[in-house]
Amino acid sequence: MDLLIFQNPILIVQASLDGILLGILFALIAYGMALQWGVMNIINIAQGELVILGGYIAYFLYISGVHPAFGIIVSPVIMYFLGVGMYKAVIYRVVDRDMFISILATFGISILAQQLMNSVFGSDVVVAQSNFGTTFLFNYMVTLPNAKIFSACISLIFAVILVGYMRYSKLGRAIRATAQNARAAKILGVDTDKVYAATFGINAAICGVAGALIAITFTLHPYVGLPYTVRSFMIVIVAGLGNLPGVALSGMGLGVFEEFSDYLFGTEFRIASVFLLLVLILVFRRFKLSRKREYLK
Amino acid sequence: MKIISKLNVLILSTIISLSITLPGFAKVVGDKIILGAAVSLTGKYSTNGEHTKNGYNMAVKRINEMGGVKVGGKSYKFDIIYYDDESDSSRAAQLAERLIKQDGVEFMLGPYSSGLTKAIAPVTEENQIPMVEANGASRSLFTKGYKYLFAVLSAANQYLEVAIDLAVEKNGGKPVNIAMAFEQDAFSQDVRLGILDAAKRTGSKITIDDKLPKELNDMAATLAKVKATKPDVLVVSGHSKGALTAIRQISEMKVDVPMLAMTHCDASKLAKQHGSKSQYALCAAQWHKSLTYKDKFFGDGMQFDKEFTAMYGYAPPYQAAESAAALVVFKDAFERANSFDRTKVRDALAKTDMQTFYGNIKFAETGQNTAKPMVLFQVICDGDNCENKVVAPTKWASTELVHPIPKWSDR
Numbered sequence: 001m002d003l004l005i006f007q008n009p010i011l012i013v014q015a016s017l018d019g020i021l022l023g024i025l026f027a028l029i030a031y032g033m034a035l036q037w038g039v040m041n042i043i044n045i046a047q048g049e050l051v052i053l054g055g056y057i058a059y060f061l062y063i064s065g066v067h068p069a070f071g072i073i074v075s076p077v078i079m080y081f082l083g084v085g086m087y088k089a090v091i092y093r094v095v096d097r098d099m100f101i102s103i104l105a106t107f108g109i110s111i112l113a114q115q116l117m118n119s120v121f122g123s124d125v126v127v128a129q130s131n132f133g134t135t136f137l138f139n140y141m142v143t144l145p146n147a148k149i150f151s152a153c154i155s156l157i158f159a160v161i162l163v164g165y166m167r168y169s170k171l172g173r174a175i176r177a178t179a180q181n182a183r184a185a186k187i188l189g190v191d192t193d194k195v196y197a198a199t200f201g202i203n204a205a206i207c208g209v210a211g212a213l214i215a216i217t218f219t220l221h222p223y224v225g226l227p228y229t230v231r232s233f234m235i236v237i238v239a240g241l242g243n244l245p246g247v248a249l250s251g252m253g254l255g256v257f258e259e260f261s262d263y264l265f266g267t268e269f270r271i272a273s274v275f276l277l278l279v280l281i282l283v284f285r286r287f288k289l290s291r292k293r294e295y296l297k
Numbered sequence: 298m299k300i301i302s303k304l305n306v307l308i309l310s311t312i313i314s315l316s317i318t319l320p321g322f323a324k325v326v327g328d329k330i331i332l333g334a335a336v337s338l339t340g341k342y343s344t345n346g347e348h349t350k351n352g353y354n355m356a357v358k359r360i361n362e363m364g365g366v367k368v369g370g371k372s373y374k375f376d377i378i379y380y381d382d383e384s385d386s387s388r389a390a391q392l393a394e395r396l397i398k399q400d401g402v403e404f405m406l407g408p409y410s411s412g413l414t415k416a417i418a419p420v421t422e423e424n425q426i427p428m429v430e431a432n433g434a435s436r437s438l439f440t441k442g443y444k445y446l447f448a449v450l451s452a453a454n455q456y457l458e459v460a461i462d463l464a465v466e467k468n469g470g471k472p473v474n475i476a477m478a479f480e481q482d483a484f485s486q487d488v489r490l491g492i493l494d495a496a497k498r499t500g501s502k503i504t505i506d507d508k509l510p511k512e513l514n515d516m517a518a519t520l521a522k523v524k525a526t527k528p529d530v531l532v533v534s535g536h537s538k539g540a541l542t543a544i545r546q547i548s549e550m551k552v553d554v555p556m557l558a559m560t561h562c563d564a565s566k567l568a569k570q571h572g573s574k575s576q577y578a579l580c581a582a583q584w585h586k587s588l589t590y591k592d593k594f595f596g597d598g599m600q601f602d603k604e605f606t607a608m609y610g611y612a613p614p615y616q617a618a619e620s621a622a623a624l625v626v627f628k629d630a631f632e633r634a635n636s637f638d639r640t641k642v643r644d645a646l647a648k649t650d651m652q653t654f655y656g657n658i659k660f661a662e663t664g665q666n667t668a669k670p671m672v673l674f675q676v677i678c679d680g681d682n683c684e685n686k687v688v689a690p691t692k693w694a695s696t697e698l699v700h701p702i703p704k705w706s707d708r
Contacts, residue, residue, distance in 0.1 A: 008525045018517045115339070123343045123384075125537040127545060127570055134549055143524075145549035218514040219541050223341050227512035262518040268481065268508035270518075 005263040010141045015259040021148045023255025025213055027248045028155040029228055030235035031162070032206035038241040039179040039199045040095050042102040046110035047232055048225025050204050053113065054079050054211025055220045056121055059128045062215070068128035071212030072154055076205035083204025087197045095196055110225065117222035130216040151213040158209050162202075163244055175199055234278050324403035325637050329376045330366060332627070333402030335392035335417065340384025342409050345564065345616050349409045349432055351609050352620025353377055359594050360624060366631045373631075375624060382408055386416035393420040402426070403639055406623055409616070411435030411453065411484045418446050427643045429626050431619040434583075436487045439663040446664040447646050449622045449655070451671050453484050454491030456581040457532055459673055459689050460558035461495035463579075464530045467556075467700045473529035476505035476554075478519045478543075480535030488534045488560060504528050509535050514542050520552050530556045537565035548574040548705075555701030558673075563614050568676050568683035576678040577702040584615040584655050585672050585687050587695055594625055595654040622655035675699060 005011045033047050044050075057078055058071025090109060094102045132146035166172035177185040178195045186192050210228075214220070235254060239246035254274060261273035324331055334353065337346030357375045360366070365374045378400055382389035389408055396402040397420065405421050407414050407430020414433025418441075421428040427445050434453040438446065464473045475496055479485040486508075496503055504526050507519045516533075523531055531554040533543040540561045547557070548571070562568070562580030586602040595601040601621070605613040626649055631637070634645035650659045656669035674685040675698060688698040 004522060004525065011521055011525055014521045015518065018521070022515065022517075118340065118343065123341050125541050125565055127541050129571070134551055136551075140551075143550040145546070147549065219538050219545070221341075221538060224512075224514065224538070227514075230512075259518055263522070266507065267478070267513070267519060268510065271510045271512065 002264060002266065005260070010138060011263065013138065014142045015263055016256055017142065017144055018148075019256030019259035020252045021144070021152045021255075022259075023252035024152040024155045024248065025148075025210060025217070025251075026228075026231050026235060026255065027251025028159060028206060029210045030232035030239070030251055031159060031244060031247050032203040032210075033232045034236045034239070034241050034243075034247055035175075035206075036199055036203045037236060039175055040091075040102075040196055041099060042091065042095065042106065043099065043233070044203065045103060045106040045229055046113055046225075047203075047207060048228035048230075049110045049113035049117070050079065050083070050207035050225075051211040051214060051228045052220060052222065052225045053082075053117065054208035055215040056117065056211070057208065058212035058215040059126055059220055062128035068130055068212065068216050069150070071128075071215060072209050075208035075212040077208075079208030079211075080201040080205040083201040084197050086204070087200040091200055092193065092196065110229070114222050114225065121222060123222060125219050125221045127219050128215040132216075145217070147217045151217050154209065154213060158206065159244070159248065162206070171195070171198055234274065237278065238281055324401065325373065328365075328371070328373050330373045330404070330631065330637070331400075331402060332375060332377045332404050332406050333380075333393075333396035333400060334377055334406040335380045335382040335389045335396065335408050335413070337384040337409050337413065338379075338381040340382075342384040342413075345432070345614075346382075346384070346409045348614050348616040349620045350379065351605070352431070352613070352617035353406060353624060355605060355608060355617075356594070356621035356624035359621075360628050363594060366628050368631055368635055368637065375628075377406065378402060382413060384410075384413070386413050389413045390416045390420055393417040397421070397424045397426055403637070404428075404627065404642065406620075406627075407431055407433055407448075411438065411487075412482075414438060415483070418443055421445055425639055425643075427630075427639060427646055429623045429646065431623040432616060434487070435483045436490065437483060439661075439665040443664055445643055447626070447649070447660050448665050449626055449653075449658055449669075450583050450619050450666060451669055452665050453487035454494065455671050456488045456491060456560055457534070457558050457671075458491045458495040459671055460532065460556070460579055460581070461492060461499060461501065461530065463673070463689055463698065464556050465499045465501065467698070468529060472500040472502065474502050474504045474526070475530050475532060476519075476523050476526065476528035477503065477532040478505070478507040478509055478516060478535070478539075479533075480509045480539050481511060482536075485534040485536070485539070485560075492532055509539065514538060516542055516546050517550065520546055520550050523554065524550070524552055528554065530554065530558060532558045534560040537561050540565045540567055541570060544571045544575045544578065551705040553702070553704045557702060562674075562676065563685065564616070568678070568685065572681035572683060573678040575676045575683060576708075577699055578676045579688070579698075580674055580676065580685065582615050582672050582674060582685075583669075584618045585674055585685070585693070586613075587687055588656065588672065588693050590652055590654055590656050592625060592651075592653045595621065597654055601654050618655050622653045622658070625653045625655075626651070626658055 054075040057075040058068045061071050062068040094105045130147045135144045174190045174195050178192050182192050235251045239250040258274050262270045336350050361374045365372045380392040382392055405426050405428040409432045411433045414430050422443050422445050429447045431449050436452050436454050479489040505522050540559050558579045560581050567575045586598040588598050591597045630645040634641040658666050659668035661667045673689040675688045676683050677686045686696040687693050
């Protein structure tokens, strides 16, 4: 175990802030996944690929001379229609089937998306430059890239907009109704097919925003989507469905936990430790649930 | 009965015609020497696979134009059967089988990447097919006792050793503190082993030894540790993604280190993508156009660079240069063996001792090229216009190494 972080207390601040900023961005992607999972009962394996695709849209803005930050507006619009199209082409056929079928279908989409991106955009790793500069705290001891701060802020703004939309708009109400009971919603005149299409589109749009943010904070590559899928899956598992503050908290919590385990156990155990935590949480949940069931009996 | 006998005739005739046509595909047809290669034309290595193929093709064209290969007083021309291995190692091994068993190829060229070369090598070895490879640098390729594998490039552990020597030299011969971050894959871990050797040799101390998970694209924690411990050298290797992530985050977090040594700077188009942010990065390369090695096919590096650019519309990365060199080596070996007998060609390859435009080539017992040093170049920028200038070995240095790297606050 490496105790460097305790010898330099300033690293604790750095690690916490890095983790929180990273976590907020991941939480946005996870929220999209939770929405889709909750409403349509579909675990979207292609989530990461949608993110990367959104990133490429921002990258192409950057290449053609527009600042990549505008990707957060352009990318979700394009991705929304792409998402709706994807629903009409594939997803509506599997939406009422069991989860295994939908996992297979989205897994297929993810492979197809990877290969298509590879043949259209090439296999080079690319980055888009935001040139946002750096924020210094504590007399230059803590450095935070402004691109990361920007990403976190935009993620928060989009999250707030989404929550408001879900709560107050007509479509938002319809989506929530469908999530609670699709059959009842249908009987009461909700066009569930439209709701599903919109949900899939909204998720793709969220991925578009997140992708544009990733283009300016990290790197893009056709095959780098899977870690984002896995990460958002974990956040949702920890937070539970339909629990937005939970998603945000679990995103940040996992981010901070990951940073600290990097300092303490070394970078190679960073992801392993997150998985270990996941296992512990699941075991604990089961334990708690089984107790509850007994009580209910 | 009639049907059965007809069927028999059909089967027999198929067998006979197959047995007649099969040798038709074999190694040498008429005046053509047919080589086999599985190269990644799709999948994650497709860019570098393309460089490899272009390098091979350019050399084939050039050698054929200049009279081909002379064996037994007759002149032969090179031809290559390509298959796309889809950047997948099991596919690559299958294709190697297919090239050997179905197409009857008796001489192979390597694929792109250490991983795929590792997948193909057992197949060529088992079938005793000489393979000259130009893109598999992993040390593990040279520790298995392969007899039919020859690599024209330097092994991965040699990539950044020179950088440590250079840092020690700049430190007045005193040991240095090394921070390093390597991706967890065969190649990068081999580079790491080289650094460990160099640290031991020079008495230097490793202060940070991070192994980056493959799916990681955030090095913030590693870099914060670097800021806190202030090492003399920071070494990073993690393919294109590692190089691009490192420069992005080093520049954003304003990490000051006297020396930054990396791999994959040119494969990731680092200078182009990051502009002046990549300035002063020290990069390992197998080859650089300004080296003064010569051969009669391509002249020197500058000429190769010019002709390759004219032919394919982009400047040759070292992956293309080393691939072209593989064919020059094959030609030389065929002529010295003066035969197409596999064992004779293999023995001739083992005795190779020559200069190509790409560098000197002499194979050790294990098949690795020991005659060619790695070069280090430094990214030097004028505004956002960056160039790679060779700084080591001193023989080819076109500019003095900038050391220590100026602080971010002074840039």
